[in-house]
Amino acid sequence: MLRLDDVTKEFRIGAFGGKSVAAVRGVSFEVVPGEVVSLIGESGSGKSTIGRMILGLNPVTSGSITFDGLPVRAGKEYYRRVQGIFQDPFSSFNPVFKADRVFTMIKEAYYPSVPGPEWAAKVEESLRDVRLNPGQVLGKYPHQLSGGQLQRLLIARALLLDIKLLVADEITSMLDASTRIDVLNLLAELKVRGLSVLYITHDLSLGTYLAERTVVLRRGSVAEMGPTERVFGDPLHPYTRELLSAVPRLHETWDDAVPVETCLYHLKGGTGGLAEADPGHFVACAQLETC
Amino acid sequence: MSLQVSELRVYYRTLKGDVRALDGMTFELRDGEILGLVGESGCGKSTLGKSLIRMDGRMRRVGGTVTLDGHELPIDDDRRMNDYRFREVSLIPQYAMSALNPTRKIRRMVTELLRSRGTALDTAELERRMDQVGLPREVLDRYPIELSGGMKQRMVMVISTLLDPSLLIADEVTSALDVSTQKAVARALLGFRDSGYVKSMIFVTHDLALTHHIADTIMVMYAGKLAEKAPADVIVKAPRHPYTRLLLESLPEVGVRYTERRLEGIAGSPPSLLDPPAGCRFRDRCPIAGEECAQEPPVAELAPDHHVACWKA
Numbered sequence: 001m002l003r004l005d006d007v008t009k010e011f012r013i014g015a016f017g018g019k020s021v022a023a024v025r026g027v028s029f030e031v032v033p034g035e036v037v038s039l040i041g042e043s044g045s046g047k048s049t050i051g052r053m054i055l056g057l058n059p060v061t062s063g064s065i066t067f068d069g070l071p072v073r074a075g076k077e078y079y080r081r082v083q084g085i086f087q088d089p090f091s092s093f094n095p096v097f098k099a100d101r102v103f104t105m106i107k108e109a110y111y112p113s114v115p116g117p118e119w120a121a122k123v124e125e126s127l128r129d130v131r132l133n134p135g136q137v138l139g140k141y142p143h144q145l146s147g148g149q150l151q152r153l154l155i156a157r158a159l160l161l162d163i164k165l166l167v168a169d170e171i172t173s174m175l176d177a178s179t180r181i182d183v184l185n186l187l188a189e190l191k192v193r194g195l196s197v198l199y200i201t202h203d204l205s206l207g208t209y210l211a212e213r214t215v216v217l218r219r220g221s222v223a224e225m226g227p228t229e230r231v232f233g234d235p236l237h238p239y240t241r242e243l244l245s246a247v248p249r250l251h252e253t254w255d256d257a258v259p260v261e262t263c264l265y266h267l268k269g270g271t272g273g274l275a276e277a278d279p280g281h282f283v284a285c286a287q288l289e290t291c
Numbered sequence: 292m293s294l295q296v297s298e299l300r301v302y303y304r305t306l307k308g309d310v311r312a313l314d315g316m317t318f319e320l321r322d323g324e325i326l327g328l329v330g331e332s333g334c335g336k337s338t339l340g341k342s343l344i345r346m347d348g349r350m351r352r353v354g355g356t357v358t359l360d361g362h363e364l365p366i367d368d369d370r371r372m373n374d375y376r377f378r379e380v381s382l383i384p385q386y387a388m389s390a391l392n393p394t395r396k397i398r399r400m401v402t403e404l405l406r407s408r409g410t411a412l413d414t415a416e417l418e419r420r421m422d423q424v425g426l427p428r429e430v431l432d433r434y435p436i437e438l439s440g441g442m443k444q445r446m447v448m449v450i451s452t453l454l455d456p457s458l459l460i461a462d463e464v465t466s467a468l469d470v471s472t473q474k475a476v477a478r479a480l481l482g483f484r485d486s487g488y489v490k491s492m493i494f495v496t497h498d499l500a501l502t503h504h505i506a507d508t509i510m511v512m513y514a515g516k517l518a519e520k521a522p523a524d525v526i527v528k529a530p531r532h533p534y535t536r537l538l539l540e541s542l543p544e545v546g547v548r549y550t551e552r553r554l555e556g557i558a559g560s561p562p563s564l565l566d567p568p569a570g571c572r573f574r575d576r577c578p579i580a581g582e583e584c585a586q587e588p589p590v591a592e593l594a595p596d597h598h599v600a601c602w603k604a
Binding site for chain 2: 042043146176177178179180181182184185188202203204205206208209210228229232233242243244246247248249250251253254
């Protein structure tokens with residue numbers, strides 16, 4: 001459904017844009033219908049840039065992003081099917097207006113002919129879908145609602161559009177542990193109903209909870225990708241191991257990553273692009289001294 | 292005993308009335324102990340941290356005392372607290388990015404800071420401590436903008452412990468960092484305690500798993516009150532308070548999959564502290580609440596060092 005082919009993004013920096021820095025380098029992956037893919041990386045890995053390019057907010061420098069075979073073109077038709085939600089729910093709403101204005105804006109832009117009462121019923125239904133009590137959230141200002149409620153309002157807004165893909169960029173990182181899991185469970189339920197989600201995060205545990213497939217990004221390119229249980233059950237790239245060992249866990253002590261002895265990339269005869277270590281599980285060069 | 296807090300009540304003054312952010316906290320901190328302070332947002336954990344070093348204008352002490360190394364801290368007297376800040380009590384703020392003066396190179400900033408406390412800069416000692424947290428010496432001749440988030444955080448850590456304070460408050464120091472930087476920062480904090488730069492530490496966070504790796508004791512707060520306090524292993528392995536249990540159950544860990552084990556959040560939301568309900572404040576969300584929970588549960592020591600405020604524990 002969504003397909004990235006050798007996507008590269010360079011930003012111009014410096015006083016007159018004299019220098020350029022590559023934020024994303026040759027990234028290719030695919031999201032199929034009803035699948036959650038998590039995009040994991042640390043700050044500066046380019047994960048948010050990828051999300052923004054998929055949403056058409058930044059143009060790609062080279063390579064292509066296609067949705068159902070057509071190149072991404074920002075516009076009403078595209079946003080009817082693809083929507084994004086971002087990290088800070090408080091900055092996604094205009095504090096001057098009531099929070100439910102986001103629904104009215106959708107109606108004005110996409111469904112101007114739907115009669116008022118029918119629309120109100122539709123809004124209530126999508127609010128119930130995200131397990132919000134309409135009476136508690138409609139007619140309130142953003143500051144009167146909690147972060148979890150606002151984030152769910154945005155998901156409800158996206159659902160009104162009958163979307164196929166949701167780009168969720170760090171949507172739970174500002175929420176409490178217990179609210180966080182509610183939002184994640186909600187995404188999982190939507191997935192069962194056929195929605196695809198690109199879940200962008202730096203938190204490995206949240207990524208693994210939902211996703212069928214995981215893409216680990218390092219400095220703008222893919223270090224390892226494949227089925228979640230393979231990537232985290234049997235990490236092949238030293239960077240993935242390092243990330244995994246740094247995650248604090250409750251019942252284990254903080255151990256150091258076991259160093260990788262042989263570079264699987266070269267062992268599998270990789271030349272350019274990613275090498276397939278086992279079916280569907282790709283790994284990049286480990287950049288060991290012997291490589 | 293390095294720190295003793297007894298019956299501390301700190302309220303925020305608002306137009307609608309007092310917000311009871313800290314409502315009768317009593318706990319102790321031994322020399323060399325690291326106390327992890329966890330809870331949801333709005334439970335009063337940051338208020339507690341702030342009360343021990345600097346109350347802002349809206350905060351008011353309603354009752355209780357704080358004693359550090361045998362001296363009572365004048366926590367509501369901003370001017371008299373100045374004698375204690377940085378020397379006795381020090382703070383690592385959450386946003387290291389905004390804690391450093393952007394117009395000064397690090398060396399000059401540290402010198403000025405120490406001069407304001409009547410001390411000269413001991414460069415050898417500063418460099419030794421920077422080595423310990425893995426900061427190159429060139430950092431001293433750079434502006435804050437030239438450092439990465441993790442470097443700034445570590446620089447702030449070194450600066451705030453330069454005068455060997457007795458108590459260090461680390462407020463959400465790792466929440467803005469990546470996992471690998473987070474690990475480095477957390478280990479540096481442990482190193483500070485082991486080298487004796489700080490006697491004891493309060494580590495405020497919302498991340499239970501991370502606290503477990505650092506803290507000796509974990510204190511769980513709920514709605515301005517102590518819910519449970521016990522050695523870190525006990526909190527994680529044998530929690531007694533229903534809130535602690537639910538909090539632990541809602542933690543996603545690497546390897547837990549939605550399809551295999553569905554985690555549940557805690558239903559409902561914390562009560563308003565403007566006019567908190569009588570009795571146990573967790574009653575409305577508690578799965579095992581009963582009749583007696585209409586009365587406020589006292590903090591009881593169920594086992595040595597294991598304090599719980601729950602009738603059902």
